[in-house]
Amino acid sequence: MAKLYLFAVGGTGTRVLKSLTMLLASGVHINVDEIVPMIIDTDINNGDLEKYRRIHNDYDLIHRSCYSDLSKDSYNNHFFRTKISKPKEISISGTSFGNLMEMIDYNGLNAAGNSETKLLIDLLFSNEVLNMKLDKGFMGNPNIGSIVLKHVIDSQGFKDFTLDFHAGDRIFIVSSIFGGTGAAGFPLLLKLFRSNLSNMNNIGLINNALIGAVTVLPYFEVDVTKFQSGESLTNSDTFITKTKAALTYYDQHVGNLINALYYIGDTQKSTYENIDGGEKQKNPSNFIELAAALSVVDYMNYERQANDVNDLSKFTRYFEFGIDKDLETFNFRNLISEHKYFQNQLSSFAFFSVYISNFLKNSFYNSNLAWRNELKINTNFLQSDFISALTMFCNKHYYNYLIELAFNKHGRRFVPIRLKFKNVNYDTVDEFEKPVTPELTPEALFEIINEIPARKSNSIFKKDLIKFDQIASSLAVNSQESMNGSSELRFIDLFSRTVNQIIKERF
Amino acid sequence: MDLIYEFWFEPEDFDLFTLSYGYMVGAIIFLAFSILNTVIYYLIIGKSTDAFSSNTVWLIFGLINSVLIFLVTISVIGFKLKENTSLEDIDIEIWIFSIVNAVAYGFISYFILSLILNNFSTHSKFTPFNIFK
Numbered sequence: 001m002a003k004l005y006l007f008a009v010g011g012t013g014t015r016v017l018k019s020l021t022m023l024l025a026s027g028v029h030i031n032v033d034e035i036v037p038m039i040i041d042t043d044i045n046n047g048d049l050e051k052y053r054r055i056h057n058d059y060d061l062i063h064r065s066c067y068s069d070l071s072k073d074s075y076n077n078h079f080f081r082t083k084i085s086k087p088k089e090i091s092i093s094g095t096s097f098g099n100l101m102e103m104i105d106y107n108g109l110n111a112a113g114n115s116e117t118k119l120l121i122d123l124l125f126s127n128e129v130l131n132m133k134l135d136k137g138f139m140g141n142p143n144i145g146s147i148v149l150k151h152v153i154d155s156q157g158f159k160d161f162t163l164d165f166h167a168g169d170r171i172f173i174v175s176s177i178f179g180g181t182g183a184a185g186f187p188l189l190l191k192l193f194r195s196n197l198s199n200m201n202n203i204g205l206i207n208n209a210l211i212g213a214v215t216v217l218p219y220f221e222v223d224v225t226k227f228q229s230g231e232s233l234t235n236s237d238t239f240i241t242k243t244k245a246a247l248t249y250y251d252q253h254v255g256n257l258i259n260a261l262y263y264i265g266d267t268q269k270s271t272y273e274n275i276d277g278g279e280k281q282k283n284p285s286n287f288i289e290l291a292a293a294l295s296v297v298d299y300m301n302y303e304r305q306a307n308d309v310n311d312l313s314k315f316t317r318y319f320e321f322g323i324d325k326d327l328e329t330f331n332f333r334n335l336i337s338e339h340k341y342f343q344n345q346l347s348s349f350a351f352f353s354v355y356i357s358n359f360l361k362n363s364f365y366n367s368n369l370a371w372r373n374e375l376k377i378n379t380n381f382l383q384s385d386f387i388s389a390l391t392m393f394c395n396k397h398y399y400n401y402l403i404e405l406a407f408n409k410h411g412r413r414f415v416p417i418r419l420k421f422k423n424v425n426y427d428t429v430d431e432f433e434k435p436v437t438p439e440l441t442p443e444a445l446f447e448i449i450n451e452i453p454a455r456k457s458n459s460i461f462k463k464d465l466i467k468f469d470q471i472a473s474s475l476a477v478n479s480q481e482s483m484n485g486s487s488e489l490r491f492i493d494l495f496s497r498t499v500n501q502i503i504k505e506r507f
Numbered sequence: 508m509d510l511i512y513e514f515w516f517e518p519e520d521f522d523l524f525t526l527s528y529g530y531m532v533g534a535i536i537f538l539a540f541s542i543l544n545t546v547i548y549y550l551i552i553g554k555s556t557d558a559f560s561s562n563t564v565w566l567i568f569g570l571i572n573s574v575l576i577f578l579v580t581i582s583v584i585g586f587k588l589k590e591n592t593s594l595e596d597i598d599i600e601i602w603i604f605s606i607v608n609a610v611a612y613g614f615i616s617y618f619i620l621s622l623i624l625n626n627f628s629t630h631s632k633f634t635p636f637n638i639f640k
Contacts, residue, residue, distance in 0.1 A: 370629060
């Protein structure tokens with residue numbers, strides 16, 4: 001049972017994890033039995049993390065209802081197929097340290113013999129930084145992160161990880177290079193994993209494990225006036241400088257430790273509000289994060305047979321990602337042909353979500369419906385926790401995600417799916433509080449995939465329509481595949497195949 | 508009731524051949540039309556679309572089946588077999604025979620055939636209900 005330990009460091013790490021969860025919900029196959037997210041963030045109350053916790057809860061309930069105790073190779077490319085464990089939040093909570101001054105016992109440096117150290121600290125850290133509360137991340141200051149994050153090794157979550165680690169398991173680190181937590185956390189973690197001086201459990205296995213990482217180059221800016229006025233400690237004007245410095249450091253100290261390093265960045269920058277962590281920090285999902293999530297899938301296909309570094313044909317490889325055209329608003333048409341698979345899966349999931357929001361309820365009240373009877377699902381199913389979680393995931397989290405990707409203040413808006421919602425503002429990051437139903441006509445169903453209309457075969461005698469229930473019934477009646485497992489699995493299995501057939505026939 | 512009783516059980520004005528022949532023709536008519544209608548409903552329409560897979564449409568098909576059986580029965584028995592030339596000439600017994608053939612036997616056969624043939628349908632497999640699932 002190979003696992004992937006996915007270290008999501010800082011805010012970007014959490015948001016990449018969210019994109020990965022969306023990919024896996026849409027049935028993208030990843031060559032691993034289980035993903036164990038390890039979230040490293042001192043700001044445990046930040047809005048992005050809280051949002052991800054809710055997304056994961058719903059994903060996990062759906063996955064467990066369907067695929068518990070099933071072998072890895074069954075039901076590939078089905079929605080919610082991959083197990084994502086409950087994220088281990090490695091809580092090196094800033095609240096327990098207070099601020100940097102307390103953490104390093106700055107006042108203790110006044111003692112005789114410490115004056116040189118104190119001067120060095122004064123040189124490296126300003127008074128604002130020394131007094132900055134650490135419970136909201138490091139606000140773009142990796143020099144603080146590199147000190148605080150050393151305590152990661154003492155956390156229970158990290159100890160659990162080292163105890164659980166088995167031969168064949170892999171590690172992947174997601175971080176940004178330009179912020180505070182991620183920029184400091186990535187090289188620090190990497191050194192920790194490769195150090196044979198550490199007294200970690202399973203140190204031999206971890207030392208030789210395959211380690212990959214995606215490092216996200218600057219892709220957003222924040223309002224610098226807040227920094228200039230002293231309201232915030234985050235200054236996005238320094239992101240590029242920090243990135244250059246970090247890249248130089250990586251060149252010298254990371255290349256010989258990592259096995260697969262993915263670089264991702266964008267010249268078009270998004271503009272976000274300057275919020276110093278906490279529950280208000282909810283940055284909208286960005287295509288960059290989705291592309292970074294694709295690197296996790298790619299990494300698990302990299303040297304598939306390799307169990308540890310000794311099996312690799314080359315110790316380190318570097319990867320990049322690109323789109324077809326440099327457009328400010330783009331969609332599936334602008335992805336290269338290698339990404340056709342992701343396009344199909346994401347399109348399938350969009351159709352599935354539309355079915356859940358716009359058609360499922362009515363279908364359940366049709367007692368003659370063949371697929372429902374064939375699957376032996378009764379109307380109580382509609383009130384089950386499974387359907388509640390599915391509705392929350394598809395009609396709240398996923399629709400919110402699509403809207404976030406198309407956020408107007410993104411430097412590059414990704415608009416792959418065209419759905420019309422009431423009261424949506426693409427200039428703010430207000431999210432739906434509960435599941436929503438898009439406004440949809442039968443004709444609009446053909447136009448859901450932006451700029452890639454579905455094939456239509458109207459005639460004077462017959463108007464062509466996309467009929468979910470009809471296709472589902474044909475599949476349910478004509479094959480016995482849907483008859484195995486729990487009713488939840490039968491439902492997901494049938495509709496995974498139904499929307500895949502729609503995609504195959506219409507696109 | 509007396510008329511029906513007489514027609515089916517004590518026919519005085521029909522000879523035995525005409526009577527059994529009439530029964531046979533009536534049976535062939537309701538069976539043929541019920542089979543035809545259920546085949547169209549379940550095996551032709553019911554395999555290609557779910558647009559007609561509802562109890563209401565099934566009932567409408569049943570009513571059409573009965574009407575067709577009635578029309579054909581009255582035409583064949585009343586005009587052809589009994590050699591009447593106008594509706595006024597047709598005996599009340601033939602009218603009642605046609606109605607019973609259509610409403611009772613026609614609909615019952617349609618119902619029974621539905622429960623058998625719906626198993627071979629795709630979208631109408633559970634219309635009106637399925638006794639095997």
